Amino acid sequence: MDRLKTRWLIFSGLAVVVVAAYLINIKFKTEPSPATMKAYEFIETLPESSVVMFSFDHEASSLPEIQPLALALLRHAFKNDLKIIGLSLFAEGTAIGYDLMTETAAEYDKQYGVDYVFLGFKPQYISAILGMGESIRRVFPEDYLGNPTDNAPIMSGVDSYDDITMVVSIADGDRTVYWVEYAGARYGQEVMAGLTAAMITSYDPYLSSEQLYAVVGGLRGAAEYENLLDQRGGGARGMLAQSAAHLYIIALVVTGNIIYFRNRRRRGGK
Amino acid sequence: MDIGTIVAGLLTLAVFSFLYRDNPVYKAAESWLIGLSIGYALVIFWQTTIIDLLLGPLFTESRYILIIPLILGLMMFSRFSKSISWLSRIPIALMIGAGAGVAIPAMLYARTLKQMSASVMPMIENGSFRIEAIVVVVGVISTLAYFYFSREHRGFTGATAKLGTYFLMIFFGATFGYTVMSRMSTFIGRVDFLLTDFLHLIK
Numbered sequence: 028m029d030r031l032k033t034r035w036l037i038f039s040g041l042a043v044v045v046v047a048a049y050l051i052n053i054k055f056k057t058e059p060s061p062a063t064m065k066a067y068e069f070i071e072t073l074p075e076s077s078v079v080m081f082s083f084d085h086e087a088s089s090l091p092e093i094q095p096l097a098l099a100l101l102r103h104a105f106k107n108d109l110k111i112i113g114l115s116l117f118a119e120g121t122a123i124g125y126d127l128m129t130e131t132a133a134e135y136d137k138q139y140g141v142d143y144v145f146l147g148f149k150p151q152y153i154s155a156i157l158g159m160g161e162s163i164r165r166v167f168p169e170d171y172l173g174n175p176t177d178n179a180p181i182m183s184g185v186d187s188y189d190d191i192t193m194v195v196s197i198a199d200g201d202r203t204v205y206w207v208e209y210a211g212a213r214y215g216q217e218v219m220a221g222l223t224a225a226m227i228t229s230y231d232p233y234l235s236s237e238q239l240y241a242v243v244g245g246l247r248g249a250a251e252y253e254n255l256l257d258q259r260g261g262g263a264r265g266m267l268a269q270s271a272a273h274l275y276i277i278a279l280v281v282t283g284n285i286i287y288f289r290n291r292r293r294r295g296g297k
Numbered sequence: 298m299d300i301g302t303i304v305a306g307l308l309t310l311a312v313f314s315f316l317y318r319d320n321p322v323y324k325a326a327e328s329w330l331i332g333l334s335i336g337y338a339l340v341i342f343w344q345t346t347i348i349d350l351l352l353g354p355l356f357t358e359s360r361y362i363l364i365i366p367l368i369l370g371l372m373m374f375s376r377f378s379k380s381i382s383w384l385s386r387i388p389i390a391l392m393i394g395a396g397a398g399v400a401i402p403a404m405l406y407a408r409t410l411k412q413m414s415a416s417v418m419p420m421i422e423n424g425s426f427r428i429e430a431i432v433v434v435v436g437v438i439s440t441l442a443y444f445y446f447s448r449e450h451r452g453f454t455g456a457t458a459k460l461g462t463y464f465l466m467i468f469f470g471a472t473f474g475y476t477v478m479s480r481m482s483t484f485i486g487r488v489d490f491l492l493t494d495f496l497h498l499i500k
Contacts, residue, residue: 038316045488049499087334091486092479118341119334150346153399208407225479228472236415238407245475246482265485272481 037279044275048268054259055266059251062234066219066241067103067255069193075108077192078185083115083124084152084202089223090123095249095261096221097127097197103256105135110181111143112191114167116152116202124197125171140179147171152205160188160214188216193240197221203230207238221248298495306495309487436464 059067070079081101085093104111113128115121125145132143146167149155158166163186164176176182184190194216196203203220210216217240222230224245233239243252246269249262311326351367354360369391375384416437418430442454443461450458492498 035317041484042316042488045485046492049488049492052499089483091484091490092482094486118338121341122337148341148345150342153396157399204407208403212403212407212411223479224482225472225476227475228468232412232415233407236411238411245479246485247478261486261489265482265489268485268488269478269481272485273478276477276481 041272041275044271045268048271049264051267052264053267055250055263055270057247057250057254057263057266059255060248062242062244063248063251063255066100066243067252069219069241070100070103070107070109073107073109073192076110078110078112078181078190079104080112080114080191080194081124081128082194082196082198082202082206083113083120083127084117084196085123085199085223086117086119087123089199092223092246093123093197093199093221094127095246095265096243096252098131098260099249099252099256099258099262100195100197100221100243101127101131102134102258102260103252105131105137105142106256108142112163112181112185113143113145115148116155116205117198117200118148118150120197121148121171140174141181144176144179144181145171146176152202153209156205156209157213160210160216162186188214191216194218195221199223199226201229203239204233207233211238219243224248302494306491309491309495313487435460440464 073079081097081104083097101111111128113124115124125147128143128145129139132139137143146163147170149166155166164182167176170176170179188194188210194206194210196206196218198220199222203218203222203226206216206218211218218238219241220230220239221243222245224247227242227244230239230242234242243249246262246265249260250266251262253260253263308326308329311322314320315323351363351370355363355367369388372384372388375381416433418427418433420427420430439457439461441461442457443450443465445454445458448454493500
């Protein structure tokens with residue numbers, strides 16, 4: 028069988044498995060991991076009107092994975108009547124962050140400027156993170172819509188990390204590290220992360236050394252969080268497809284190994 | 298169905314067409330993605346850096362001190378001329394100096410000192426023995442031994458370094474597994490979009 032045909036068969040098989048898993052639509056309950064549980068409990072126990080900062084530090088290409096976990100975290104925060112300040116330290120995350128926040132805010136009848144505000148993007152992420160330790164207004168004199176930051180009622184009494192309960196960095200790369208190193212180490216700001224699955228092992232040392240408060244990781248993390256919220260979103264919907272795709276890949280790995288060892292034996296054991 | 302959903306759905310299918318073989322439809326979608334990403338980033342950076350931080354304050358608020366970063370920024374373009382390219386070394390030196398000054402203490406603290414202190418755990422806690430404390434100590438020492446090149450990897454050093462490779466392999470295996478999971482999630486996310494928003498096959 029030529030290589031192109033083999034590749035086409037493998038990808039077609041994966042597509043069939045994923046689409047079939049979606050169409051079957053069995054409800055898949057995911058038990059929360061300790062890290063997801065810790066993130067949930069922190070937000071759950073925060074007093075009403077506590078200020079949480081959401082930073083959308085990711086590219087547009089990771090949206091399929093980022094969106095379910097960002098929505099789960101935002102829904103929890105809005106549901107508990109927390110005040111949310113949104114921003115982005117990654118240019119591509121700016122419009123996405125604004126859309127996700129306004130979409131979720133509308134579900135809970137939250138008002139822009141009063142219950143949440145989106146400050147937009149700031150280049151030079153290290154100086155932006157350090158600058159907000161002194162004054163958020165100085166780093167963001169205007170919000171994403173061009174309104175003076177001072178005019179937003181949510182910003183009254185809020186001007187540095189002293190007034191922020193938690194920074195939630197939604198990231199697909201290393202931006203969360205800078206939040207930990209500059210906002211966390213320098214200003215003592217608590218930081219938690221919503222990460223793509225590919226980044227989870229890179230952040231484990233920060234989680235183990237308690238520099239990162241908690242991590243909600245990948246589609247699985249989103250599904251766990253949705254389960255805790257008793258809501259069914261993109262995470263829960265995707266978990267059956269995720270498990271089916273993993274079983275399919277395991278089957279391919281096993282089959283590949285059987286073929287490899289069989290061919291090796293035929294060639295005389297070498 | 299709004300126009301954004303239709304465009305997103307068609308582009309998603311165009312990208313998936315690569316799985317069969319390279320084709321003009323895929324190439325067009327790829328070029329659009331790159332062009333749009335660069336164009337979007339360029340507009341954002343132009344507005345938030347050149348306008349908001351430089352030209353705006355310089356001309357409307359008369360903050361003439363900003364002429365210094367403007368000149369330093371322009372010096373970077375001297376690299377295009379061989380005879381004056383040495384001028385670009387001045388802003389580069391400033392950036393490296395300031396960057397290192399800001400980064401070194403923070404990185405040393407977060408990436409070295411805090412990690413070292415987290416590696417030292419009590420072996421007995423609340424009367425029970427903690428196996429993970431041993432695993433962490435053995436893992437750290439053996440992995441460091443693998444990267445210790447001042448002594449030949451033979452005998453005890455070689456055995457310790459070999460053990461370190463197993464810890465590294467476990468890390469690489471876990472990272473690879475998570476990466477596969479991440480890529481699958483991206484694919485599943487697009488299938489979710491196609492089946493719900495684009496084709497309305499599921500609610």
